[in-house]
Amino acid sequence: MSCRAVAVFARRIYTSFKPLKVVEALVLHCGRVIFAGDREKAVRVVSELGGEILEYPDSTIIPGLIDSHIHMESLGLSLNSIDLRNVSSIEELREVLKEEAGRSSGWIFGRGWDQERFKEGRFPTRHDIDDVLGGRPAILVRVCGHMALLSTAAARNLRVEELAGERVIRDSSGEFTGLVVEEGVDVAMRQFWSMVSDEEFRKYLVSASEHAVRYGITTLGLAGASLRTLNTLVALSSGKELKSKVRAYLNLETFMKLSELGVRAPISFGKVRVVGVKLFADGSLGARTAYLSDPYEDLPETRGVKLLDSSRMAEVVTLAEGLGYQVAVHAIGDAALDVVLEGYRGARGRHRIEHLSVVRDDQLSRLQEVGVVGVVQPHFVLSDWWVVRRVGVGRSSWVYRFKTLSKFIPISLSTDAPVEPIDPWENIYAAVTRGENEGVELARYTENEKLTIAEALHYYTYGSAYALREEENLGKLEPGYQADMVVLADDPLILPVDDLRKIKVLEVFVDGDRVYPG
Numbered sequence: 001m002s003c004r005a006v007a008v009f010a011r012r013i014y015t016s017f018k019p020l021k022v023v024e025a026l027v028l029h030c031g032r033v034i035f036a037g038d039r040e041k042a043v044r045v046v047s048e049l050g051g052e053i054l055e056y057p058d059s060t061i062i063p064g065l066i067d068s069h070i071h072m073e074s075l076g077l078s079l080n081s082i083d084l085r086n087v088s089s090i091e092e093l094r095e096v097l098k099e100e101a102g103r104s105s106g107w108i109f110g111r112g113w114d115q116e117r118f119k120e121g122r123f124p125t126r127h128d129i130d131d132v133l134g135g136r137p138a139i140l141v142r143v144c145g146h147m148a149l150l151s152t153a154a155a156r157n158l159r160v161e162e163l164a165g166e167r168v169i170r171d172s173s174g175e176f177t178g179l180v181v182e183e184g185v186d187v188a189m190r191q192f193w194s195m196v197s198d199e200e201f202r203k204y205l206v207s208a209s210e211h212a213v214r215y216g217i218t219t220l221g222l223a224g225a226s227l228r229t230l231n232t233l234v235a236l237s238s239g240k241e242l243k244s245k246v247r248a249y250l251n252l253e254t255f256m257k258l259s260e261l262g263v264r265a266p267i268s269f270g271k272v273r274v275v276g277v278k279l280f281a282d283g284s285l286g287a288r289t290a291y292l293s294d295p296y297e298d299l300p301e302t303r304g305v306k307l308l309d310s311s312r313m314a315e316v317v318t319l320a321e322g323l324g325y326q327v328a329v330h331a332i333g334d335a336a337l338d339v340v341l342e343g344y345r346g347a348r349g350r351h352r353i354e355h356l357s358v359v360r361d362d363q364l365s366r367l368q369e370v371g372v373v374g375v376v377q378p379h380f381v382l383s384d385w386w387v388v389r390r391v392g393v394g395r396s397s398w399v400y401r402f403k404t405l406s407k408f409i410p411i412s413l414s415t416d417a418p419v420e421p422i423d424p425w426e427n428i429y430a431a432v433t434r435g436e437n438e439g440v441e442l443a444r445y446t447e448n449e450k451l452t453i454a455e456a457l458h459y460y461t462y463g464s465a466y467a468l469r470e471e472e473n474l475g476k477l478e479p480g481y482q483a484d485m486v487v488l489a490d491d492p493l494i495l496p497v498d499d500l501r502k503i504k505v506l507e508v509f510v511d512g513d514r515v516y517p518g
Contacts, residue, residue, distance in 0.1 A: 003030040005051025007042045013061040015477040017458035028483040031511035060491040063477045064218025064484030066464035069414035072222045076204025078418040082110035089119045098132040108138040116386045126152050126178025144284035148185045163187045209243045213516045216486035216505045219245040224278040227254045237270035243515040249276040265324040276326035281308040282336035290333035297392035313343030328352040334360050344370045368408040373467045375412045378431035379420040388441045396445040403449045412467035413459045428456040429500045483512035
């Protein structure tokens, strides 16, 4: 953290997006903004303090962006593994795996496949991939993270049929397909992570942080941190490898261990702070494990999977509040949201609901009454281009209703990376266009749910700081706020919408120190 005063001048400096505030200059000192206003006064301030001047005459400066919900270790692993997002068929999947098997040894990991994109029109199975792998163990996680395909060698090595119970998917003859969902994915990944060395694990967390700051993300909300993740982040917090701030929400297992010891939140270590606990009420729409009040339109025999009881959730909320932790609960389906709303009844603190993908009209006022913050992911609109087929036209107006939600509760934008690309400009583009340029069917039914660019930036800055309960320190570039800022080549508020995805980040500062370029 630099304690030398620095005056910063730019073509345009946005200190806030709601209300919209623009200044000519900032003065930074000891990691915070101490002045925001006109150039002449900034020069006088920095002269009195014996500081220096940074000039960005052709650039725009905005507050540091905050991605309030990502999976840091999984993002780092994905950045160092096979990207399967653009695979369009099972045959292409086989080709990618054959190539990887020929150039590497040991386990193969990939993420990002989506059966909805496959020309074969079906889920892949272990029999589709075993021969090209030559007996190698492989874990291929679906884009949503709630389903995975295991090769026969991986399934045998990890004993998933024995350990995952009903969360393994079998065909009509009762044979294991190699697919696992929900806790089955957890069983496989927990064992996989145990085989990853501490050095590799550390590398994944550093990779995630470095990857985030290059897009202008200065704070990461880590959803579901394990004890290993927490310990590694604590070790990293004493050095300079960790570029971004991290606000960690523990997984339930780790939270219970700390709560039994009476450890109170927040727990701070440099840029790292433990602030909450993450729970799951259901799965994903892509895997048809999101818990709906009525059956899936394209698979009427299921309503999804309920992963949490409201009574158990209420117990955790009470425990968390007693120790100062914030609760964040994953709820994608509307029936899962009913469970969460009941679980939050009587809660006193400001808690979160993650995703809110399917929200009925009658649930809007209940959300407002409970007083939660909604953490949503606009890029789901583009990735889930098939969603109308899942829920039917009759429920389409309930899906990804960001504008409507913002009228009832505070919202925050995030990516759920690596579920979606961490690039915030792709995410903002999705929030503003809702896939109309890509021909996404949902856009026809929910045009009124578009956000403006200024609204999206507000929810990516102050809105996300509010979700983290740090709105007095993060999310603005006003006096007293931490000096997290992004220097852009262009002004996002005057760019054509289609150019948002091309916006260039020139420099990024965290606590007044330049972290990108490094």
